[in-house]
Each structure stands twice: as C-alpha cells, then as structure tokens.
Amino acid sequence: MESFPRGKAAIVGAATFGIGEAKGFDAIDIAVHATVRALAQAGLKPSDADGLFICLPQDFLSGLTFAQYLGVHPKITDNNRTGGSAFLTHMIWAAMALEAGMCDVAVVAYGSVQRTAAGKLVSAARPDPFEGPYKPRLPVAAYALAAARHMHQYGTTPEHLAEVAVAAREWANLNPEAFDRGDLTIEDVLNARRVCDPFGLRDCCLVTDGAAAIVMVRADRAKDLCKRPVHMLGGAAATFHNTISGMPDLTVTAASESGPRAFAQSGYGTKDMDVVELYDAFTINPILFLEDLGFCGKGEGGPFVADGKLRPGGGLAVNTNGGGLSCVHPGMYGLFTVVEAAQQIMGVAGARQVKGANLGLAHGNGGFLSSQATVILGAPETV
Amino acid sequence: MSDLYEGLPRPERDYNAFLGEGKFMLQRSRETGRFIFHPRVAEPLTGCIDLEWVPASGKGTVYSTTVIRQKPPAADYNIALIDLEEGPRMMSRVEGIAPADVRIGMPVNAMIVEEEGRPLLVFTAA
Numbered sequence: 001m002e003s004f005p006r007g008k009a010a011i012v013g014a015a016t017f018g019i020g021e022a023k024g025f026d027a028i029d030i031a032v033h034a035t036v037r038a039l040a041q042a043g044l045k046p047s048d049a050d051g052l053f054i055c056l057p058q059d060f061l062s063g064l065t066f067a068q069y070l071g072v073h074p075k076i077t078d079n080n081r082t083g084g085s086a087f088l089t090h091m092i093w094a095a096m097a098l099e100a101g102m103c104d105v106a107v108v109a110y111g112s113v114q115r116t117a118a119g120k121l122v123s124a125a126r127p128d129p130f131e132g133p134y135k136p137r138l139p140v141a142a143y144a145l146a147a148a149r150h151m152h153q154y155g156t157t158p159e160h161l162a163e164v165a166v167a168a169r170e171w172a173n174l175n176p177e178a179f180d181r182g183d184l185t186i187e188d189v190l191n192a193r194r195v196c197d198p199f200g201l202r203d204c205c206l207v208t209d210g211a212a213a214i215v216m217v218r219a220d221r222a223k224d225l226c227k228r229p230v231h232m233l234g235g236a237a238a239t240f241h242n243t244i245s246g247m248p249d250l251t252v253t254a255a256s257e258s259g260p261r262a263f264a265q266s267g268y269g270t271k272d273m274d275v276v277e278l279y280d281a282f283t284i285n286p287i288l289f290l291e292d293l294g295f296c297g298k299g300e301g302g303p304f305v306a307d308g309k310l311r312p313g314g315g316l317a318v319n320t321n322g323g324g325l326s327c328v329h330p331g332m333y334g335l336f337t338v339v340e341a342a343q344q345i346m347g348v349a350g351a352r353q354v355k356g357a358n359l360g361l362a363h364g365n366g367g368f369l370s371s372q373a374t375v376i377l378g379a380p381e382t383v
Numbered sequence: 384m385s386d387l388y389e390g391l392p393r394p395e396r397d398y399n400a401f402l403g404e405g406k407f408m409l410q411r412s413r414e415t416g417r418f419i420f421h422p423r424v425a426e427p428l429t430g431c432i433d434l435e436w437v438p439a440s441g442k443g444t445v446y447s448t449t450v451i452r453q454k455p456p457a458a459d460y461n462i463a464l465i466d467l468e469e470g471p472r473m474m475s476r477v478e479g480i481a482p483a484d485v486r487i488g489m490p491v492n493a494m495i496v497e498e499e500g501r502p503l504l505v506f507t508a509a
Contacts, residue, residue: 129421130395130398130420130421130473130474133498133503134475134476134503135451135460135462136451136462136474137451141449141462144449145448145449145462145464146447148447148448148487149446149447149487152447152487152488193452194450194452195452196450196451196452197450197452198449244474245421245464245472245473245474250446250447
C-alpha cells in the first residue's frame with residue numbers, strides 16, 4: 001500500500017485564462033495570467049510561490065522560464081513532461097514536497113496559444129522511426145486505432161462515441177467560457193466530416209488557446225486562505241508505453257492502475273464521486289477511462305454512456321465544463337480537469353454547478369493513451 | 384580506431400539496412416528466445432543484449448486498422464497495427480485493397496516496397 005499524504009495538501013486557488021483565443025499572447029504570458037489569478041484567489045502573490053510545476057508545449061526548460069517570469073527563486077522547479085497527464089503528476093509531487101516541508105506554496109501551471117499562434121495541434125513528440133514512415137496522422141490515428149479495436153472487441157458503436165460528444169456539448173452550453181457552444185445532436189456527430197475512421201470531426205477535441213493554474217498549500221494553512229479548500233485525497237500515475245504500437249492492449253489504459261491506486265489512497269470509491277473530469281481528447285477516451293477507473297466493467301463503456309448518463313442531470317456528472325471536446329483543448333488539457341473539479345468542489349461553477357459537489361475525480365491522459373494520472377479531490381468535510 | 388562496440392546492434396540503422404537488402408528481420412534474444420519489435424539494444428524487462436537478427440516469417444494478423452481521410456484529390460490511406468506470427472506488434476499499412484476494407488483479424492503477408500527513396504515494410508491480404 002502506497003503511503004500518500006492524504007488530505008494534507010489542498011488547492012486554494014484554481015483559475016483559467018484565455019480559453020478559446022488569446023490573440024497576441026505567448027504561452028507563458030497566459031500561463032502567468034492564470035497563475036496570478038489563482039494566487040490572488042488565496043490572497044497570495046508570485047513572491048509567495050516557492051514550488052513551480054509547469055510544462056509548456058514548445059519550451060523544454062519551461063520551469064526556468066516560469067521562475068524568471070515570476071521573478072522568484074523557487075526551491076523546487078519541475079517541468080516533468082508526460083503529455084497531458086503531466087500536471088496531475090506535478091500535483092502528486094507537489095503534495096509530497098509540501099508534506100515534507102520542501103516548499104510552502106506550490107503552483108502548477110500551463111498555457112498554450114496553439115490556436116492563434118499555430119492553428120494546429122502542436123506536438124512535442126519526435127516522429128517515431130518505426131511509425132513515422134507510415135505517416136499516421138497523430139495523435140488522432142492512435143486514438144482511432146484504439147477505438148476501432150474497442151468496437152471490434154466489445155461492439156461499441158459510432159452512436160456510443162457520439163453520445164460522449166453530445167453530453168460534453170450540453171455541459172458546454174452551461175459554461176459561458178466554453179469555446180464551442182450550441183446545439184449538437186447524435187446525427188450531427190455521425191454526419192460530420194470523417195477525419196480518421198471511426199472518428200469524424202466531432203469525435204475530436206478542439207484546438208484552442210488556454211491557460212490554467214492551481215495553487216497548493218498545506219492543509220493547516222489552506223483553511224486561512226480559502227473559504228472551501230479542495231484537499232488532495234489521493235493521486236497516482238502509471239505509464240504503459242509511448243507510441244500506440246507499443247500499447248499492450250488497445251482497450252486497456254494505464255488508468256486501470258492509476259485509478260485503483262488513487263481511490264485506495266483516498267478511502268473513497270467510484271460511487272462517492274460527485275464530479276468526474278476525464279481527459280477527453282477523443283470520444284473514445286471517456287469510455288475507456290470510465291471502464292478502467294471502475295465506473296463500469298471492461299467493454300461496457302458504450303452501453304454505459306448510451307442512456308445519456310453523462311449529460312447534465314443524467315446521473316453521472318462527467319466533464320462538467322464541456323471537456324476538451326467542447327470547452328477547451330490547448331494541446332495539453334490535463335490541468336483543466338483539475339481546475340474544473342476544484343471549482344465544482346469550491347462551489348463556484350455557476351450555471352453548471354453540480355449541487356453538493358464534495359468529492360471529485362480528475363484524470364489526465366498523456367501521449368497516445370500512454371501516461372495516465374488520477375487525482376481524488378475533496379471538500380474539507382471529506383478528509 | 385577500432386569500433387569498441389562492434390557486433391552490437393544499431394537498431395534503426397540495421398533494421399533499415401536489412402530492408403534495403405530485401406530482408407525483413409526481427410531481433411531475438413539468444414537466452415530467452417523471445418522476438419522483439421521495435422528494434423532495440425536490449426530486450427525489454429530482461430535487459431539481455433544478446434540480440435540476433437533473424438529472418439521474420441512475414442506472416443501476421445491485423446490487430447487494428449484505421450483510414451486517414453484526406454481532402455481530395457489526396458487519397459485516403461490505411462494505417463494498421465499488425466500482430467506478427469513471432470509475437471511482436473508493429474505499425475504498418477495493408478495495401479492492395481481499399482483502405483476501408485482492411486478488417487481486424489485479417490491474415491496478412493509482409494512485402495517490402497520503396498517509398499520516398501527508402502525501403503518500407505507493408506502488408507497485403509494473405
């Protein structure tokens with residue numbers, strides 16, 4: 001059994017900036033905007049931060065860039081890079097460092113302007129020498145291969161996939177910050193331009209700008225800085241592979257390891273979760289993660305979502321901001337799952353607020369279903 | 384100066400050099416007898432560096448498949464994961480049939496083609 005400092009670290013600020021289009025800014029600019037917003041929520045300033053965790057799309061020394069930009073001399077500078085799951089792994093180490101007294105105020109931040117700067121998904125991945133020559137369009141082709149295998153093995157249908165996109169859109173319609181809003185039907189998703197079988201355009205995440213940041217402190221201090229701090233009850237990460245051809249079973253992700261470990265640390269289970277924020281780069285992702293995290297059995301994800309369960313009021317509040325599919329996807333979405341879960345538990349989510357949200361799960365995915373990280377978050381009364 | 388590491392595999396270089404000679408070769412550990420792909424300097428988990436290049440049977444089965452859709456006039460094309468008879472899995476494509484007609488479970492045979500001035504391993508329906 002892993003010994004995680006359950007509940008000992010808490011989020012006291014959680015903010016976004018520049019969701020959609022942030023014209024004229026650089027990635028670090030909007031990451032810092034989100035950071036000062038998150039710090040200000042807790043009455044803190046950059047000068048208070050002594051643990052910096054960040055991963056920017058095209059800056060391999062982004063931890064150093066971040067320190068210089070804020071003007072601080074951090075005790076811990078970490079730019080671990082596991083793709084979109086990186087930020088949840090940052091949180092695990094931040095919680096450990098806070099508990100050990102190695103830092104007092106940890107900031108986890110991200111920013112990307114891939115929509116206005118590049119107009120297409122910026123990938124940090126080096127073309128693989130044994131996949132590259134076949135010109136797989138990545139990342140979509142990797143996820144499409146996983147979806148095709150899941151459909152073959154378990155009878156998952158295009159309608160099941162479409163339901164994930166429709167549910168995300170209904171949540172986005174409650175979120176004024178969401179980039180893609182408006183009616184979206186199952187037929188719209190099925191009839192959208194085909195991109196990479198079995199995916200059409202609406203099975204794929206957005207390409208937007210956006211930044212997010214959270215501030216973590218020790219629990220004893222958190223109650224003085226935040227009306228309703230969000231405690232980290234568990235956090236675990238697992239990696240199975242890098243390229244999709246290295247994935248042992250395309251229907252089972254490393255969430256099948258990170259999820260049970262994070263739940264065990266927290267003392268809670270799937271049935272206790274009031275909000276579930278899953279990295280939905282493509283419509284197959286939530287189906288795989290709901291299975292691997294234990295919300296339903298392996299192979300049952302399609303029928304599980306088919307009744308509209310994930311839609312607002314459907315019974316399981318999943319991706320309540322609209323997700324990567326309809327709210328924001330700036331290259332790496334992971335930290336947005338955490339910000340949304342935190343804002344829900346803080347009770348500041350506005351029209352999309354899930355009533356009585358006390359416990360939440362945030363799940364990040366990196367690479368090509370390669371790296372998975374799960375955190376369990378809870379209000380003070382859940383510790 | 385002599386090559387201190389003579390005899391040790393240079394994974395990418397050796398694999399492509401064999402393809403250039405018309406041979407599809409896989410690495411196998413002498414100690415464990417296990418085949419591996421992608422090519423490496425050491426067997427996963429065991430760390431065995433006694434890897435030898437062995438001719439592959441070229442037989443395989445489609446594990447998963449997708450079609451990359453393109454704006455005309457560019458043609459759609461196939462991407463597939465192939466489970467090789469020897470055990471390992473690799474990315475490739477299935478040629479000779481429409482990309483959307485490639486099916487999971489379909490038996491396939493390897494073939495070396497030349498593309499953009501370099502040899503490339505692809506598959507055809509068996």
